[in-house]
Amino acid sequence: MVEAVQDPELSAGEQLAAVLRDRLAQEYGAGTEIEGLVRLSGGASRETWSFDALKTDGTRQPLILKRDPMDRQVEKKFEGVPEGRLNVGRLVEGRLLQLAGEVGVPMPKVPFFLEKDARTTEGFFTHRLPGEALGRRIVRDDAYAQARPRLAYQIGHAAGRFHTIPLDDLPRMRGLPAAEELLHYRAIMDSFHQPHAGFEYGFRWLQERLELAGERYALCHGDFRNGNILVDEDGLVGVLDWESAHLGNPSSDLGWMCVRSWRYGYHDNVVGGFGDVADMLDGYEAGGGGWIDPEEIYFWQVFGTLRWGILCMILGFTHLDGEQRTVEYAVIGRRAAETEYDLLQLLD
Amino acid sequence: MPTDRPTAAELVEAVREFLADHVTPNVEGQLAFHTRVAINALAIVERTMAEGDAMDAAELDRLRDLLGQDGGLGEMNAALSKAIRSGEMDDKRTAVLDHLRQTAEDKIALANPKYLIQRG
Numbered sequence: 001m002v003e004a005v006q007d008p009e010l011s012a013g014e015q016l017a018a019v020l021r022d023r024l025a026q027e028y029g030a031g032t033e034i035e036g037l038v039r040l041s042g043g044a045s046r047e048t049w050s051f052d053a054l055k056t057d058g059t060r061q062p063l064i065l066k067r068d069p070m071d072r073q074v075e076k077k078f079e080g081v082p083e084g085r086l087n088v089g090r091l092v093e094g095r096l097l098q099l100a101g102e103v104g105v106p107m108p109k110v111p112f113f114l115e116k117d118a119r120t121t122e123g124f125f126t127h128r129l130p131g132e133a134l135g136r137r138i139v140r141d142d143a144y145a146q147a148r149p150r151l152a153y154q155i156g157h158a159a160g161r162f163h164t165i166p167l168d169d170l171p172r173m174r175g176l177p178a179a180e181e182l183l184h185y186r187a188i189m190d191s192f193h194q195p196h197a198g199f200e201y202g203f204r205w206l207q208e209r210l211e212l213a214g215e216r217y218a219l220c221h222g223d224f225r226n227g228n229i230l231v232d233e234d235g236l237v238g239v240l241d242w243e244s245a246h247l248g249n250p251s252s253d254l255g256w257m258c259v260r261s262w263r264y265g266y267h268d269n270v271v272g273g274f275g276d277v278a279d280m281l282d283g284y285e286a287g288g289g290g291w292i293d294p295e296e297i298y299f300w301q302v303f304g305t306l307r308w309g310i311l312c313m314i315l316g317f318t319h320l321d322g323e324q325r326t327v328e329y330a331v332i333g334r335r336a337a338e339t340e341y342d343l344l345q346l347l348d
Numbered sequence: 349m350p351t352d353r354p355t356a357a358e359l360v361e362a363v364r365e366f367l368a369d370h371v372t373p374n375v376e377g378q379l380a381f382h383t384r385v386a387i388n389a390l391a392i393v394e395r396t397m398a399e400g401d402a403m404d405a406a407e408l409d410r411l412r413d414l415l416g417q418d419g420g421l422g423e424m425n426a427a428l429s430k431a432i433r434s435g436e437m438d439d440k441r442t443a444v445l446d447h448l449r450q451t452a453e454d455k456i457a458l459a460n461p462k463y464l465i466q467r468g
């Protein structure tokens with residue numbers, strides 16, 4: 001298998017620029033130039049780059065490239081935990097954006113892909129749309145004052161669209177029943193040998209209510225939250241970051257949207273810090289997703305809160321175990337306390 | 349620990365101020381972000397040095413009451429976790445939840461006190 005290697009003589013940007021010129025020549029014709037290539041800050045699990053393609057006819061196409069990281073990441077291993085990772089590869093992720101766009105989810109166009117070779121990891125391109133993806137600004141900035149009251153309905157509508165894509169139309173993806181997923185996260189917690197009474201209480205609460213999880217399977221976004229949506233002055237323009245997509249209960253996406261960590265202080269607005277559950281569920285029905293019992297959303301909100309707590313622990317221990325030493329992960333490890341607090345407020 | 353000043357807490361404070369006043373204005377992008385995170389980490393250490401001991405003592409008191417046994421904080425938390433999982437605490441839910449909520453609130457008071465502030 002070809003592994004992409006960074007040429008030490010070139011900067012990461014220089015090497016990528018050469019890759020992009022070749023790739024864009026295939027799509028837009030020889031002589032297409034690139035301008036303003038810059039790496040956007042983002043997760044360590046992928047690279048996101050922004051640039052403009054300058055075509056030879058003088059027109060300009062703003063683009064985003066999302067690709068696997070060039071410096072290969074160490075996959076965190078959990079002692080005694082069966083494989084439960086639900087992440088998809090970049091080519092599947094790009095395809096899912098296309099599929100969601102085809103059924104009417106607001107979505108930037110995915111015009112073409114980037115195959116891996118000796119110089120680059122694989123990825124996909126999207127048209128770069130104007131808009132805001134930073135959750136903090138979406139809940140706070142005056143520019144989005146008109147958008148905010150519409151957003152809960154719009155994201156519900158979007159989920160109602162992509163949750164009803166026929167399973168046969170989807171690329172191969174992993175799925176995990178709720179009960180197994182719950183045990184999966186508990187096993188991860190156990191692997192750290194750090195007893196956590198608050199999370200333990202959450203696991204027990206969820207296990208006693210597993211019948212609320214619902215027995216349906218759909219394309220789940222997997223990280224459907226304020227922070228992974230693109231918004232302009234009029235509302236939703238894109239649902240981004242599909243790398244955690246999997247087959248699961250569709251309510252898990254809606255519950256995840258309600259986790260307090262992405263309300264950015266606007267706690268009364270349960271949905272993403274901008275809206276309420278009733279609006280989201282109205283939009284969901286209008287989008288074709290059908291009626292969902294708010295109790296089921298609540299179950300998945302609790303599940304999501306606990307899951308986010310475990311994910312914070314994972315990042316903390318990724319640092320502690322020496323797999324990736326970074327002060328960012330060290331501090332995120334402590335943010336598990338925030339989700340523990342949120343979780344305990346939700347439970348009885 | 350030496351009693352000489354600056355104390356350990358005051359040294360941490362000095363480093364935090366150095367990062368905030370002299371490094372932050374001169375960096376951007378990823379480095380600026382990580383500097384902000386580092387400043388937060390040091391602030392957690394400062395708060396823990398000031399308030400951590402009292403919180404630990406109160407938590408241990410509550411754990412003794414709940415479990416009817418004695419031990420170190422780690423040991424007692426392990427015992428409570430095990431008892432919750434096995435269902436032994438099911439008839440003491442309210443007391444367990446009160447304890448867990450207080451403990452979580454203390455943890456946030458150290459890790460990120462701003463989290464409890466309501467906006468909007």
